[in-house]
Amino acid sequence: MTAPLVRCVGAGLTYGAGVTALAEVDCLVEAGDQVAVMGPSGSGKSSLLHVFAGLVRVTSGDVSWNGLEGSPRDPERVGLIFQEPALVPALTVLENVALPLTFAGMPVVEAAERGRDALDLVGVANLGDALPQEVSGGQAQRAVIARVVACRPRLILADEPTSKLDRATAGRIIDVLLRVSDDLGAALVIATHDPAVGGSLEARWQVEDGRLRSQAITL
Template sequence: MAQVSSNLEVTSIQGEIFISAKDISCLYKKGNNSVVALNAVSCQLHSGDRIAVVGPSGSGKSTLLQVMGGIEPPTSGTITWPALGPRHALRPEKIGFIFQTESLLEPLNCIENVKIPLLLSHVGEEEADEAAFNALKKLSLENLANKLPEELSGGQAQRVAAARAIVRQPKVILADEPTGQLDQTTGQHLLDLLLASIEGTDTALVIATHDMTVARRMKTVWYMEHGRLEVRQHC
């Protein structure tokens, strides 16, 4: 059975350990068969890390991010968040998530979408509005604050999703193919703004991507294939 626990005092010479995974595996049932999404993966995420997770479709990248973010537990192995706390306290204060597909709530305008994590954390309405507007401003979106998702381009929608991920100033940002549906210029612009928004902080960023131009801008690259973390490379 998978273990999910926390140890608040673990550090390393690389900085605080935000996430530590030991031999984690994830298996899914597909009809009468079992699909292995993760196969005995071990890794650590430290404060200030900038990591790209690359590999073919179906290699386990998205599943790895979901397990790291506490969205789902592994089938076996151990996942801990030493400097962040227990799994139930990870989101939205400690971990921000940017999903591959459009994830904005259609009835809400941009500023209302961005302030959702703040309201879930019981931040007051006025304070939440101010923080959400500042997050939009960091990503050059302040002029779109009152626009509905249907009025946005794909690139604008992904930037709003990124603003929602950073609004709580989390310790970890997990981004699942955030540029995958954008043209290269728009994708690079989104990455520029995202990196600028966390510059000078100890926030760790992990991006799952097919785009090697994105991967090369990270300090570290993790290669995944057939559910295994094959290689760790420092750029």
């Protein structure tokens, strides 16, 4: 049996003077899962994604990544997408997409080729030579997705990736995320407060006051 990519057992996270972000969370993410983590602002859904990504350590319980066969901080294991499409202003879109690969030591020509393939996959192949300030918000978010795709991760974590976008653009971004997760064979977890986004994924987890209240499968 293949180990889950991420498993939380009794996971808790407390900040500062007793502020509880997560409390006794039990869950797992397996290869190929597509999950929406639902809940209002401050419910703990972003904290859960940060735990999955290894960005913060739980203060109680246990988190394991046995199925990743490596560190969750490796972009070839886990790809991160946030609500603000963070691109380096001085670099072209293609250079931004290839950046993690060049940092990892991949030759520039090979990294650029992987970057172009990724931009094509997310539907913005024509924007490789553009600067970030020359593209729209939706196009910038696609470029960020391409940057993740170029690394070919096994788990994609997206934290409110559509919150700053209009409804039509948001729908296209979710379609792109679902398609690339299928193409890569990667699990996808999206934190969102948007019911339309949640309804697009096969499973929905409801988080309230730092607790995982329910896990529903879309039939």
